[in-house]
Amino acid sequence: MQNQKDKIIFHIDVNSAFLSWEAVEQLQHGSETDLRTIPSVVGGDEQSRRGVVLARSTPAKAFGICTGEPLFQARKKCPQLTVVPARHELYEKYSAELFKFLEDYSPSVSKFSIDECFLDYTGMENLFGEPVQVAYALKDKIHKELGYTVNIGISTNRLLAKMAGELTKPDKVHSLWPEEIPTKMWPLPIRELFMAGRSSVGVLQTLRIKTIGDLANSDLKLIEGRLKKQGRMLWHYANGIEEPAIQTRDREIKGISNSCTTPQDVTDLETAQKYLLDLTENVAYRLRQQKLFCSNISVGLKDCNFRTYSHQRQLNKPTDITLDIYNTVKILFQEMWKGEPLRLFEVRVSDLSSSPSSQLSLFEPENDEKLRNLDHIIDTIRQKNGQDSILRASLLLNKPK
DNA sequence: TCTGGGGTCCTAGGACCC
DNA sequence: TCTGGGGTCCTAGGACCC
Numbered sequence: 001m002q003n004q005k006d007k008i009i010f011h012i013d014v015n016s017a018f019l020s021w022e023a024v025e026q027l028q029h030g031s032e033t034d035l036r037t038i039p040s041v042v043g044g045d046e047q048s049r050r051g052v053v054l055a056r057s058t059p060a061k062a063f064g065i066c067t068g069e070p071l072f073q074a075r076k077k078c079p080q081l082t083v084v085p086a087r088h089e090l091y092e093k094y095s096a097e098l099f100k101f102l103e104d105y106s107p108s109v110s111k112f113s114i115d116e117c118f119l120d121y122t123g124m125e126n127l128f129g130e131p132v133q134v135a136y137a138l139k140d141k142i143h144k145e146l147g148y149t150v151n152i153g154i155s156t157n158r159l160l161a162k163m164a165g166e167l168t169k170p171d172k173v174h175s176l177w178p179e180e181i182p183t184k185m186w187p188l189p190i191r192e193l194f195m196a197g198r199s200s201v202g203v204l205q206t207l208r209i210k211t212i213g214d215l216a217n218s219d220l221k222l223i224e225g226r227l228k229k230q231g232r233m234l235w236h237y238a239n240g241i242e243e244p245a246i247q248t249r250d251r252e253i254k255g256i257s258n259s260c261t262t263p264q265d266v267t268d269l270e271t272a273q274k275y276l277l278d279l280t281e282n283v284a285y286r287l288r289q290q291k292l293f294c295s296n297i298s299v300g301l302k303d304c305n306f307r308t309y310s311h312q313r314q315l316n317k318p319t320d321i322t323l324d325i326y327n328t329v330k331i332l333f334q335e336m337w338k339g340e341p342l343r344l345f346e347v348r349v350s351d352l353s354s355s356p357s358s359q360l361s362l363f364e365p366e367n368d369e370k371l372r373n374l375d376h377i378i379d380t381i382r383q384k385n386g387q388d389s390i391l392r393a394s395l396l397l398n399k400p401k
Numbered sequence: 402t403c404t405g406g407g408g409t410c411c412t413a414g415g416a417c418c419c
Numbered sequence: 420t421c422t423g424g425g426g427t428c429c430t431a432g433g434a435c436c437c
């Protein structure tokens with residue numbers, strides 16, 4: 001059992017979140033079938049080449065269908081597969097509802113992703129009871145009241161709670177107290193360790209490290225020599241030491257991006273710029289919603305051979321003006337593009353601050369003020385009538401510079 | 402791989418400064 | 420300059436997560 005002074009952390013993870021939420025939503029709207037009981041997946045749009053599996057039902061899993069795999073491949077494994085298009089706004093709604101629900105159990109609930117969070121249960125035993133029993137009750141209450149299942153992992157830090165939550169699924173509660181590490185975590189293949197991705201696992205395998213236990217009991221200096229900071233982190237994680245700490249989404253935002261895989265490869269400048277303007281508008285709008293300014297702009301491309309590359313530029317003066325950002329985006333794109341067919345465009349802004357450069361803003365050029373007013377008008381129309389209510393493209397493109 | 406979209410963090414090299 | 424070392428900033432690319 002845990003020490004008196006130790007923390008108690010729950011990791012709560014919605015099982016096949018997008019699919020579960022789709023199933024609940026469809027049942028509420030009179031559907032006869034529960035997506036969770038048939039081979040089904042939530043996926044992108046196949047025709048526009050966005051066809052990958054985002055979430056799968058348990059029967060779909062039985063066919064060997066994996067998340068992230070192309071829909072085409074999934075259909076080969078299971079021809080009768082039901083494919084549901086993704087509805088991200090809906091999932092945001094369900095996500096918010098769950099986190100609100102959890103706040104009854106602790107004042108400290110930290111969002112890790114749309115369907116995962118950490119709940120700090122430390123000091124709540126006197127109110128609700130012993131953690132494992134409470135976790136079971138909580139899991140069943142979510143099922144009964146919200147309509148879907150979750151996994152709950154419990155331990156003394158976020159890392160171990162998360163590893164506990166992954167042990168077996170779905171609809172399970174697992175503890176992974178420090179003294180249970182050798183029996184519950186060390187036998188697992190190294191791939192199962194949080195933050196051990198393909199590249200690190202490849203290096204570790206050359207060192208004959210196959211399980212999490214192998215890594216935990218290896219020489220830290222050796223691992224660090226091969227994998228630098230990443231190696232040091234993985235070695236600590238394998239030993240159940242959360243060093244560095246796992247960060248959640250409650251910190252300030254570092255960057256805003258939007259990307260788009262095109263239905264067909266793009267080979268002409270005009271079409272490319274249309275996509276880039278669209279992405280820029282989305283990013284700039286979100287930037288202004290957050291009342292932020294960016295000092296770095298980056299454009300990323302993926303060509304038809306899946307080669308990815310990017311260019312970025314530091315600005316002299318932070319901005320939130322769509323046209324400012326777009327002008328830099330155009331330059332960055334032209335620096336990179338040699339005419340190769342492109343399948344993906346990305347616009348990203350970073351180096352964010354909450355005010356435009358302090359002194360300069362007092363003497364803001366008249367033109368900036370006009371552009372900012374234009375952005376404001378368009379943002380207002382969009383908020384009232386929806387994102388597609390106004391075609392900014394023509395406005396911007398025709399606007400004399 | 403017929404391979405999405407939104408993030409964070411790290412590394413390495415070059416420019417520039419003292 | 421055929422020159423050392425340390426620091427900071429910028430840029431490109433990659434690893435990893437859900």
